[in-house]
Amino acid sequence: xxxxxxxxxxxxxxxxxxxTLDCVYETRxxxxxxxxxxxxxxxxxxxxxxRNSFDEQNEISGRYSWNFQKSTSSFNFTITAxxxxxxxVYFCALSEAGGATNKLIFGxxxxxxxxx
Amino acid sequence: KAGVTQTPxxxxxxxxxxxxxxxxxxxxxxxxxxxxxxxxQGLQFLFEYFSETQRNKGNFPGRFSGRQFxxxxxxxxxxxxxxxxxxLYLCASSSGLAGGDSDTQYFGPGTRLTVL
Numbered sequence: 001x002x003x004x005x006x007x008x009x010x011x012x013x014x015x016x017x018x019x020t021l022d023c024v025y026e027t028r029x030x031x032x033x034x035x036x037x038x039x040x041x042x043x044x045x046x047x048x049x050x051r052n053s054f055d056e057q058n059e060i061s062g063r064y065s066w067n068f069q070k071s072t073s074s075f076n077f078t079i080t081a082x083x084x085x086x087x088x089v090y091f092c093a094l095s096e097a098g099g100a101t102n103k104l105i106f107g108x109x110x111x112x113x114x115x116x
Numbered sequence: 117k118a119g120v121t122q123t124p125x126x127x128x129x130x131x132x133x134x135x136x137x138x139x140x141x142x143x144x145x146x147x148x149x150x151x152x153x154x155x156x157q158g159l160q161f162l163f164e165y166f167s168e169t170q171r172n173k174g175n176f177p178g179r180f181s182g183r184q185f186x187x188x189x190x191x192x193x194x195x196x197x198x199x200x201x202x203x204l205y206l207c208a209s210s211s212g213l214a215g216g217d218s219d220t221q222y223f224g225p226g227t228r229l230t231v232l
């Protein structure tokens with residue numbers, strides 16, 4: 001069965017601190033996709049990144065970076081120099097490929113609070 | 117390009133009633149998925165529609181149903197509402213690529229349903 005674990009329920013940091021959100025996944029599929037979404041208080045899930053299982057290159061986008069390690073089944077997300085606007089709930093999600101479906105399995109989310 | 121829209125944004129119903137929620141996907145997207153978000157169960161997949169056909173279904177009772185129209189707009193219906201159906205219902209759209217490659221899903225703002 002597929003499963004996503006986000007062990008950190010809440011994280012509180014002070015602005016400009018770096019913060020890493022952990023994501024560990026389980027799947028029997030050899031081909032799969034991993035995602036990160038941000039959910040601000042407004043409720044809408046905002047897409048941040050999609051990574052397929054064959055691409056283990058780390059990715060950086062501005063202050064955001066992602067570390068994908070198949071050996072440990074982890075897909076961690078780091079925010080550098082955090083800002084108050086980064087305060088939100090962040091979800092990691094997993095989806096199988098080749099199954100003609102877009103079903104996402106979500107973790108329980110990590111609430112990030114960035115204090116000014 | 118307009119994003120995913122959902123109507124209504126807020127809804128209050130009483131137990132036993134039924135409700136219909138609407139979702140308009142991003143123009144050109146043919147796949148629409150629905151998710152339920154509650155504090156206790158988190159984000160859970162309800163179902164996915166592609167080209168007017170249900171492509172996948174989550175583990176929800178038959179009171180939850182949906183459909184998709186030829187213009188890709190989708191509706192979901194919940195009959196005989198229960199208190200536990202109170203939740204944020206999120207709709208997501210994606211291109212629905214042939215071959216089952218997992219698309220990136222873009223979410224709407226959600227409909228917050230309260231059952232009294």
